[in-house]
Amino acid sequence: MGYLVHHTLRTAAAVIAAGMVLGLAACSTSGDPAPAGPASATGDPVAGGDATIILGVEAVRGLDPALLFNLTPSGDANRMAAIYDVLFWSDASTGEVHGQLGDSLEPDVDGTVWTMSLHPDIVFTDGTPLDAAAVVANYERIQDPATASPLAGLLEGATFAVVDETTLTIELTEPNLQFDKIVATSFTHIGSPTAMAEDPDYANNPVGAGPFVLEEWVRDDHMTLVRNPDYFQEGLPYLDSITFTPLRDPTQRINTVQTGAAHAAVPGSELAFKQAATDAGLALTTAPAGGGPVLMFNTQTAPFNDLRARQAVQLALNIDELTSVVDPGSSAPDSLYGPESAFHPGDSIFVEHDAEAAQALFSELAADGNPVSFTVTMPQSGFFTRTAEYLQSRLAQYDDVTVQIETLDNATLDERVFRKQDYQMSAQIVPVTDPEPNLAKLLQTGGQTNYMGFSDPELDAALDSGRASVDEKERTAAYATVEEIVVAQVPILPIRNQESFTVHAKSLHGLTLHGDGSLLYDRLWLNAE
Numbered sequence: 234m235g236y237l238v239h240h241t242l243r244t245a246a247a248v249i250a251a252g253m254v255l256g257l258a259a260c261s262t263s264g265d266p267a268p269a270g271p272a273s274a275t276g277d278p279v280a281g282g283d284a285t286i287i288l289g290v291e292a293v294r295g296l297d298p299a300l301l302f303n304l305t306p307s308g309d310a311n312r313m314a315a316i317y318d319v320l321f322w323s324d325a326s327t328g329e330v331h332g333q334l335g336d337s338l339e340p341d342v343d344g345t346v347w348t349m350s351l352h353p354d355i356v357f358t359d360g361t362p363l364d365a366a367a368v369v370a371n372y373e374r375i376q377d378p379a380t381a382s383p384l385a386g387l388l389e390g391a392t393f394a395v396v397d398e399t400t401l402t403i404e405l406t407e408p409n410l411q412f413d414k415i416v417a418t419s420f421t422h423i424g425s426p427t428a429m430a431e432d433p434d435y436a437n438n439p440v441g442a443g444p445f446v447l448e449e450w451v452r453d454d455h456m457t458l459v460r461n462p463d464y465f466q467e468g469l470p471y472l473d474s475i476t477f478t479p480l481r482d483p484t485q486r487i488n489t490v491q492t493g494a495a496h497a498a499v500p501g502s503e504l505a506f507k508q509a510a511t512d513a514g515l516a517l518t519t520a521p522a523g524g525g526p527v528l529m530f531n532t533q534t535a536p537f538n539d540l541r542a543r544q545a546v547q548l549a550l551n552i553d554e555l556t557s558v559v560d561p562g563s564s565a566p567d568s569l570y571g572p573e574s575a576f577h578p579g580d581s582i583f584v585e586h587d588a589e590a591a592q593a594l595f596s597e598l599a600a601d602g603n604p605v606s607f608t609v610t611m612p613q614s615g616f617f618t619r620t621a622e623y624l625q626s627r628l629a630q631y632d633d634v635t636v637q638i639e640t641l642d643n644a645t646l647d648e649r650v651f652r653k654q655d656y657q658m659s660a661q662i663v664p665v666t667d668p669e670p671n672l673a674k675l676l677q678t679g680g681q682t683n684y685m686g687f688s689d690p691e692l693d694a695a696l697d698s699g700r701a702s703v704d705e706k707e708r709t710a711a712y713a714t715v716e717e718i719v720v721a722q723v724p725i726l727p728i729r730n731q732e733s734f735t736v737h738a739k740s741l742h743g744l745t746l747h748g749d750g751s752l753l754y755d756r757l758w759l760n761a762e
Contacts (some may be wrong), residue, residue, distance in 0.1 A: 278743060282759035283474045285495040286311065286752075287486045289614075291453050291479045293644050295436025297429075298422040299375045299382040308479075310751035311499055315458055315475055317422035317441030320349075320368070322753065323414060325520035325733045325746035328667030330413045333753075334363065334423070334442065334465070336399075344410035344701065351399040355442050355465040357425035363442045365401040369393040370426040372403075384419055386681060411669040411700040418670055418748055419681075444470035444755040453479060464755070471743070471758035483509075483615060490515055490738055496759065497737035497744075499752065508562055510736040518735045518744040523571025524665030525731030526616070527675075531657050532724055533686035536605045541594050543723035545605060547584050549591035549631060550624070556729050559619045566727040569672070569716050570665055575705065576712045582720055583727075592631055599633035607657040608637040612646050617660055620728065624658075654684050664731055664749045668712045669700050676715065676724065687724035 290308040294300055296316065301309055320335040330338070336350045355363040372393055375382040390406035405412065428440035439447060442465065445458035456477040460470055478495065480486050483506045486498040491513045498510075510517060530537040530546075537543050556565040567581035568574075595605055609624055611617040618640055625636040641649065649655045661682065663671050673696045674681040678688040692715055699711035719725065733750025743756040 276760065278471050278756075278758040279760050280468075280471050280758070282472050283476070284472050284497070284741060284757060284759060285476045285478060287489055287495045287498040288312075288477050288479050289481060289486075289499075290643050292456075293647055296439040297436035298371065298424050299380050299384065300436060301383075310748060311754075312456065312477060313422045314443065314747075314751055315445045315477075315754040316439050316443045316447060317424065318443035318755065319417070319421040319747070319753070320351075320423060321413065321417040321421055322747040323417040323666070325664075325666060325748060325750050328414065330417045338413045338416060340410055340412065344408040344412060345405055347403045347405070347412055347416075348396075349401050349403065349416075351401075352465055353399050356463060357428070357440055357442045358446050358461060358463065359425050359428055359440050361425045361427040361440075362398075363423060363425075364398050365395045367426050368423055369395055369401055370429075371423050372420065374426075374429065375420075383681065386679060387415060387419055409700050410703050411667075414667060415670045445475055448474075466755060469755045471756070472754075475754060475757075481613070487513055487515070487736065490736060493738070495738075496741045497735055497752075499735050499750075507732075507734060507736070516737050516739045516741075518737065518746060520733040520746045520750065521571055521573050523574045523731065524569065524663045524671065525566060525571075525727060525729045526620075526660055526662045527725040527727050528620075529659050529661060529685050529725055530723060531654060531659075531685060533654070534657060536598070536603060536607055537657060539598065539603065540722065541598055542603075542605050544584075545591050545594035545598070545634070546628070547723050547726055548587045548594065549628060549634075550726070551586040551627070552583075552726075552728055553586075555620070555623055555627075559623055560616055560729060564730045566730050569719060569727060570668070570712070571730060574665070576668060576709055578713060578716065582716065584720060588631075595631050595633040605634040607635075608639050609658045610639045610641060610646070610650060610656040611660060613640045613642060620660065651682075651684055654686060656684075659684070660728075662731065662749075663725075664733065668708075668715070672696065672712070672715060673700065676719065685724040687722070689718055689722060692718040692722075 288308055288311060292309055292312055296309065296312055298313065298317065301313070319333045321330050321332055321338055323330050332338070334352055334355060336352050338347060338349050340347050349368065351363070351365060351368070357363055361367065372388060374380055375384050376388050392404045394402045396402060422441070425440040429435050432438055444461055444464050446461050447456070448459045449457045458475045460473050464470060480489065487506065487509050489495045490498050507517065530543045532538055553565045556563055567583055568577050570576040598605055609621045611621045621638045625638055628634050628636050650659045663675055665671055675683060676687065676692060677683060677696050678693050695711045695714040699708050702708055733746050735744055735746065735752065737744065740759050741757065742760065743758050745753045745756060747753055
């Protein structure tokens with residue numbers, strides 16, 4: 234299924250030194266695409282050409298920005314970026330926020346009021362202006378209970394004001410000096426307010442101001458987008474069209490690119506996929522995302538509403554072995570934060586495999602009349618299927634524990650696990666280039682992707698502290714506390730380090746990975762290999 238990455242703005246007041254320069258504002262954009270992260274290319278970009286991009290899944294819910302939280306590179310994130318473009322985007326390697334349709338996003342001293350400036354004279358493809366009023370309309374629509382947006386909690390209590398045609402303010406209920414990262418990941422796609430109001434089937438007829446316009450959508454077969462002649466950056470996009478094709482099987486994705494029937498496969502979350510692409514002579518554009526796949530324990534239902542059951546599984550699994558068996562060539566995590574992250578603790582505090590201690594807990598639970606029995610619910614994906622099989626095989630070596638496997642199609646998984654939290658154990662991939670916003674979404678009480686039903690006041694306070702400061706030492710201390718609580722309470726269990734990458738033909742250039750590893754489509758171009 235690829236990335237399964239989908240909170241309430243709860244923050245503590247930050248103590249900010251007087252005169253601090255607001256250097257955390259997003260960078261301004263210009264008419265030229267930012268150079269961050271491009272693939273190797275020779276010569277200047279060439280206009281023209283039709284590119285085919287292989288994605289892992291179909292857009293299950295359509296493409297309404299207010300209704301999407303599963304913005305994964307293997308699916309919706311790439312389609313959305315092509316049609317809507319982005320107000321702001323975060324570098325997939327560094328987490329640094331850059332502007333695109335938006336020129337700047339700046340906080341006041343404590344991060345309570347943020348001022349957003351937009352590039353002037355942008356229009357949606359239906360002729361509606363993409364101005365400050367359009368952005369406010371999108372955000373207020375997300376807040377409207379009638380919309381039933383899964384993003385509403387992120388804007389709870391926020392108020393918006395139009396200053397002028399290209400300027401708006403966002404006032405939060407509490408300070409948040411990392412709010413630009415939330416905008417760049419969750420509120421970066423803006424749709425035409427006119428189309429949203431007039432079309433009851435808007436999710437299937439999206440209208441944006443991005444580099445491409447939807448021409449044809451045949452479900453589970455292809456989506457074709459054509460060049461937007463009124464795109465705000467003159468001379469862009471370079472390509473005439475983009476066709477997205479969903480293919481679930483990783484080997485088929487590689488073969489399709491290798492044979493020339495497609496130009497890229499986005500993404501390959503498995504290292505085996507990456508190695509196969511290298512062996513096939515294809516190019517790679519990569520970014521060390523940090524974070525990665527985690528097992529999720531539903532802490533609201535048996536058996537994992539008992540901490541001992543979560544700890545028993547934590548002790549029973551040899552994560553080094555799991556990683557090498559399930560995804561050969563990949564590395565086991567030793568922190569919530571990637572090896573290159575500034576928040577990595579240096580020495581791991583993760584609990585080591587201890588079969589004897591695990592069995593003692595399993596036996597203790599059985600003696601209490603609560604033997605550990607659960608179903609692991611996974612998507613129909615090679616990596617996650619192999620993970621479930623590994624869990625079943627290894628835990629079968631212990632007494633007083635039984636494991637069943639359930640694999641679901643994307644739509645059913647979305648409904649059961651991510652909407653209703655009707656599961657015992659499942660998984661999602663959580664990139665953590667910077668802890669904010671993904672860790673808050675995952676672990677905060679009521680967090681947007683806190684499908685575990687987990688709640689811990691001390692952890693909430695640490696997350697609040699991390700987002701209410703720009704001081705590196707303060708943030709490092711806060712996120713060390715977060716990690717300590719996760720290790721002790723086990724709402725999740727990391728099982729592999731993550732790296733974002735796109736496999737592509739050598740004729741495709743200008744690849745820039747943003748967010749959790751999706752592409753920016755205004756800067757892609759093709760030439761002869």
